[in-house]
Amino acid sequence: MSNKAHATHDVILRVEDVTKKFPAPGGQELTACSHVSFNVRAGETVAIVGESGCGKTTLLKTLMNIHPPTEGRILFHGEDVTKLTGEERRENYRHIQMVFQDPTAAFDPKMRIRDIICEPLENFGEVRADEKEEKARALLRQVELPEDFTDRYPHNMSGGQRQRVAIARALALSPEVIACDEATSALDVSVQDRIIRLLVRLQEEKGIAYVFICHDLALVSLFAHRVVIMYLGHVMERIAGAELQQACHPYTQALLRSVFSTDMEKNQHISVLPGEIPSPLDIPVGCPFQTRCPVARDICHRESPGLREIAPGHFVACHEPQAPLA
Amino acid sequence: MLLDVSHLEISYAQKGKEPKPTVHDVTFSLEKGEVLAIVGESGSGKTTVIRALLGCLPVGGQMTGGMASFDGQDLRTLPEKGWQKLRGRDISMIFQDSGSMMNPVQTIGHQYVEFLRTHEKMTKSEARAMAVEKLALMNLPSPEHIMDSYAFELSGGMRQRVGIAMAITFQPKLLLADEPTSALDVTTQAQIAGELTYVTRGLGTAMIIVTHNIGLAAALSDRILVMAGGRVVEYGASQEVMEHPQADYTKSLLASVPEIGGRRYVE
Numbered sequence A: 001m002s003n004k005a006h007a008t009h010d011v012i013l014r015v016e017d018v019t020k021k022f023p024a025p026g027g028q029e030l031t032a033c034s035h036v037s038f039n040v041r042a043g044e045t046v047a048i049v050g051e052s053g054c055g056k057t058t059l060l061k062t063l064m065n066i067h068p069p070t071e072g073r074i075l076f077h078g079e080d081v082t083k084l085t086g087e088e089r090r091e092n093y094r095h096i097q098m099v100f101q102d103p104t105a106a107f108d109p110k111m112r113i114r115d116i117i118c119e120p121l122e123n124f125g126e127v128r129a130d131e132k133e134e135k136a137r138a139l140l141r142q143v144e145l146p147e148d149f150t151d152r153y154p155h156n157m158s159g160g161q162r163q164r165v166a167i168a169r170a171l172a173l174s175p176e177v178i179a180c181d182e183a184t185s186a187l188d189v190s191v192q193d194r195i196i197r198l199l200v201r202l203q204e205e206k207g208i209a210y211v212f213i214c215h216d217l218a219l220v221s222l223f224a225h226r227v228v229i230m231y232l233g234h235v236m237e238r239i240a241g242a243e244l245q246q247a248c249h250p251y252t253q254a255l256l257r258s259v260f261s262t263d264m265e266k267n268q269h270i271s272v273l274p275g276e277i278p279s280p281l282d283i284p285v286g287c288p289f290q291t292r293c294p295v296a297r298d299i300c301h302r303e304s305p306g307l308r309e310i311a312p313g314h315f316v317a318c319h320e321p322q323a324p325l326a
Numbered sequence B: 001m002l003l004d005v006s007h008l009e010i011s012y013a014q015k016g017k018e019p020k021p022t023v024h025d026v027t028f029s030l031e032k033g034e035v036l037a038i039v040g041e042s043g044s045g046k047t048t049v050i051r052a053l054l055g056c057l058p059v060g061g062q063m064t065g066g067m068a069s070f071d072g073q074d075l076r077t078l079p080e081k082g083w084q085k086l087r088g089r090d091i092s093m094i095f096q097d098s099g100s101m102m103n104p105v106q107t108i109g110h111q112y113v114e115f116l117r118t119h120e121k122m123t124k125s126e127a128r129a130m131a132v133e134k135l136a137l138m139n140l141p142s143p144e145h146i147m148d149s150y151a152f153e154l155s156g157g158m159r160q161r162v163g164i165a166m167a168i169t170f171q172p173k174l175l176l177a178d179e180p181t182s183a184l185d186v187t188t189q190a191q192i193a194g195e196l197t198y199v200t201r202g203l204g205t206a207m208i209i210v211t212h213n214i215g216l217a218a219a220l221s222d223r224i225l226v227m228a229g230g231r232v233v234e235y236g237a238s239q240e241v242m243e244h245p246q247a248d249y250t251k252s253l254l255a256s257v258p259e260i261g262g263r264r265y266v267e
């Protein structure tokens, strides 16, 4: 027990000032992530929220060492994983697994589910050929899929079933960190509820940390210990999941106002954020959110607001933080 | 009645196995301009049902029982020629990510113009003018500029609006939408919900929307159909289903919807 308490305290992953730029046509540069920092502790869930195209997937891929950052470091147990090469780099994947946003694209269509699920185990020599079937069946059971799906191909399944195969695959190696890119968006809420319970149970038992990209703010508020809100590659706000309603960044508040509810009365009050997200090729000087912000001032067009801690653990990048909605 | 589906059964052929129906006994109907939301269990056959209505089940999939008729035509016996006339014209579909349906190396405009010209005799400049007009309907800023863009240059929400613009070009009687907002953040989702409301309530297009977002389903639809285990477990007026669910499955589904301020999974 004391062991567990200790384990849930340690920072195992540090994202330090990560910037990722991509070359764009015509010699331009596209900034997908800009100076992003946060820590992930063992046994903790950090959710990343933000508009599509704001750089969430790019950030996870950097964290997974799929591509190097343009600037900044990713420290896993104090070691910069972006510098790893060869065998060390390969070994690192054993401890950090990812559930990709689009399993259809991530899976080899010619592989059967058994082989897809057991692939990470095979890569590290952790499963014998004659154990695969049984291992795959056990993992399928965990994510509530029929065991005889081991013989299927990914295209013979529904979207939500494929998504659960991706989760089962990430669980196979019992990694320390699982990075989930919209991993439950294709599930019905009742299966989602049980998958989240499963993830939480594994987290409590094994101290797994989740970095969880998710559009469902309600789910985030119930599942995440901490939330990072991004816009146009920049961190706008960092806040505890339980306190999401206390958010005071105008963008976070716009997100909160857009959530559909089962209360049909509340849906009358959904408000749509006007305008479009600017091109990441052409990020405005000053605050990235200025073109859509209802309370922008002069200074917002000149000076970029840095992240400031306005309450313990609550950071906001805004010249004009707002009173909480609730 | 625009669409009449009764006791529909759909099966996927499986190698070396007797085909077992995946979808059983699905019955519902749709009037002109009416909106139906299908919600329910993952793997219960929602996508299967709407793909059957578009005549594009994956290889091996087939309607094996019951009947489905659209605007007086029997869809089970409709020859491929008949489908070609319906699809993209009277019935059209939008997907989870319209971007993935687009060719990455051709401009949006090129693809849109080509799509228009396969369905209707018109010159390139007529087609271009029509495309620009439809894009503007979807509140896309500078449609001319969009026409010259590639799919990867647009945000997910913009791509989805292009997808809707294309789908409604020929003023279809029925729009099918399979999880059209699952890949989108909440602000973009609210924007797309606004465009879909314009298409259904403003233009009078009937729609079947499949979604896991029960709140969204309730906000957009007249009626809700709940599926589980390959069957319909509940079907009724949206407000009625939301406020007085009858089936145990529906009750547990509604109880699982996460709401801000609800019970947390973690401390």
Ligand SMILES: Nc1ncnc2c1ncn2[C@@H]1O[C@H](COP(=O)(O)OP(=O)(O)OP(=O)(O)O)[C@@H](O)[C@H]1O
Pocket: A155, A156, A157, A158, A159, A160, A161, A186, A187, A188, B012, B022, B040, B041, B042, B043, B044, B045, B046, B047, B048, B049, B058, B059, B060, B061
């Ligand atoms: N091409 C196929 N061949 C065989 N079985 C299939 C095929 N496509 C889907 N299935 C099966 O048919 C059932 C219904 O699938 P469908 O895609 O219609 O589900 P769905 O309700 O849309 O689920 P989700 O909410 O996860 O998208 C599932 O059990 C799935 O495994």
Ligand SMILES: Nc1ncnc2c1ncn2[C@@H]1O[C@H](COP(=O)(O)OP(=O)(O)O)[C@@H](O)[C@H]1O
Pocket: A022, A023, A030, A031, A032, A050, A051, A052, A053, A054, A055, A056, A057, A058, A059, A280, B152
């Ligand atoms: N490999 C790449 N090359 C060039 N641009 C990219 C690449 N991957 C992502 N981008 C761009 O970076 C930005 C952020 O994308 P992404 O990380 O996928 O956002 P999100 O996951 O938040 O939707 C987008 O403008 C996207 O077009």
Ligand code: SF4
Pocket: A249, A250, A251, A287, A288, A289, A290, A291, A293, A294, A295, A296, A297, A300, A305, A317, A318, A319, A320, A321
């Ligand atoms: S810094 Fe200015 S523009 Fe940016 S969110 Fe705050 S008030 Fe709005």
Ligand SMILES: [Mg+2]
Pocket: A053, A056, A057, A058, A101, A181
């Ligand atoms: Mg992404």
Ligand SMILES: [Mg+2]
Pocket: A158, A159, A160, B046, B047, B048
């Ligand atoms: Mg589906």
